[in-house]
Amino acid sequence: MLDAIDRRLVAATQAGLPLVPEPYRVLADQLGLDELEVTGRLKRLLVSGAIRRIGAIPNHYALGYTANGMSVWDIADNDIADIGARVGALEFVTHCYERPRHLPLWPYNLFAMVHGRTRDEVRSKVAEIAALVGPASRAHEVLFSTRILKKTGLRIAA
Amino acid sequence: MRPLDPTERAVVNALQGGFPLTQRPFRDAGARLGLSEGELIDCLGGLIAGGQLSRFGPLWNAEQLGGAVCLAAMAVPPERFDEVAELVNAHPEIAHNYERDHELNMWFVVSAAEAGRIDRVIAEIACETGLAVRAMPKTREFFVGFRVEV
The missing domain is CATH 3.30.70.3460 (Alpha-Beta Plaits)
Structure with a gap:
């Protein structure tokens, strides 16, 4: 779990690192910490998964990735750990989760988000997933987003 | 939408993770891309100002x-x-x-x-x-x- 100093690091970096030659020192000064404590904590938070990665956070839409397809798969419960790991490892899959089915309307338990420049590009990537998964998938669909109804940042408690 | 120039493209492709936790991380990351510290900082600032990057830093879970x-x-x-x-x-x-x-x-x-x-x-x-x-x-x-x- 995060301690109080970690939470102050979250708050101080949520909008990004300062774009200066010594960003961790600036951050440390801001928080009244030692620079090595800041980098040590960031390293630990990366290892624990609280930080997914440090770097450029792209705006998919502005980079031309305007097609966003949510591919959903009906995978036997026994196979999902293996299949999910293999699908998630594909370079073009941005999120990969197991979620509950809602039968009969919704038989799908594996979600893999695929971004592309066009719907056809997304469809061909989904076909690659289908080839990889093979008969372990009983059915799949791709749901394209047709409209963004709301988009705000996640509310992170700091 | 303005197309990315080759430098910006290389920066976006190379820096979506793995940013160094060193004293001069922009210098160290820039060296791998053949860019000076200042060039990398300016490039990232331009990509944020242009909206192609949402931000540069940790992606918190x-x-x-x-x-x-x-x-x-x-x-x-x-x-x-x-x-x-x-x-x-x-x-x-x-x-x-x-x-x-x-x-x-x-x-x-x-x-x-x-x-x-x-x-x-x-x-x-x-x-x-x-x-x-x-x-x-x-x-x-x-x-x-x-x-x-x-």
């Missing part, structure tokens, strides 16, 4: 910070779609809401500081709209090696 997030979906009759979207979006806990081409045509993410609040928001939306709200919490997350190729 919201759930590990103690917050709770849950995907939910609804099958909204087309004639009620805008009205229902307004009711759903009025909740500050709704972070994203997308229309998708399926019988389940409205998909949104509920995000709150405590997990209990998620269930209450979902119950409130069901009550306000008179429609079923299907909660789709993640039961397992698979590692993704994703980066955008530009």
Whole structure:
């Protein structure tokens, strides 16, 4: 779990690192910490998964990735750990989760988000997933987003 | 939308993770790209100003910070779609809401500081709209090696 100093690091970096030659020192000064404590904590938070990665956070839409397809798969419960790991490892899959089915309307338990420049590009990537998964998938669909109804940042408690 | 120049493209492709935790990280990351510290800083500043990058820094995992997030979906009759979207979006806990081409045509993410609040928001939306709200919490997350190729 995060301690109080970690939470102050979250708050101080949520909008990004300062774009200066010594960003961790600036951050440390801001928080009244030692620079090595800041980098040590960031390293630990990366290892624990609280930080997914440090770097450029792209705006998919502005980079031309305007097609966003949510591919959903009906995978036997026994196979999902293996299949999910293999699908998630594909370079073009941005999120990969197991979620509950809602039968009969919704038989799908594996979600893999695929971004592309066009719907056809997304469809061909989904076909690659289908080839990889093979008969372990009983059915799949791709749901394209047709409209963004709301988009705000996640509310992170700091 | 302005196309990226070759330097910007190389920076976006190379720096979606693995930024060094060193005293002069822009100098060290720039060296691998054949850019000076100042050139890399200017390039990133330009990409943020131009909107191609949302920001540059750590990507925090919201759930590990103690917050709770849950995907939910609804099958909204087309004639009620805008009205229902307004009711759903009025909740500050709704972070994203997308229309998708399926019988389940409205998909949104509920995000709150405590997990209990998620269930209450979902119950409130069901009550306000008179429609079923299907909660789709993640039961397992698979590692993704994703980066955008530009």
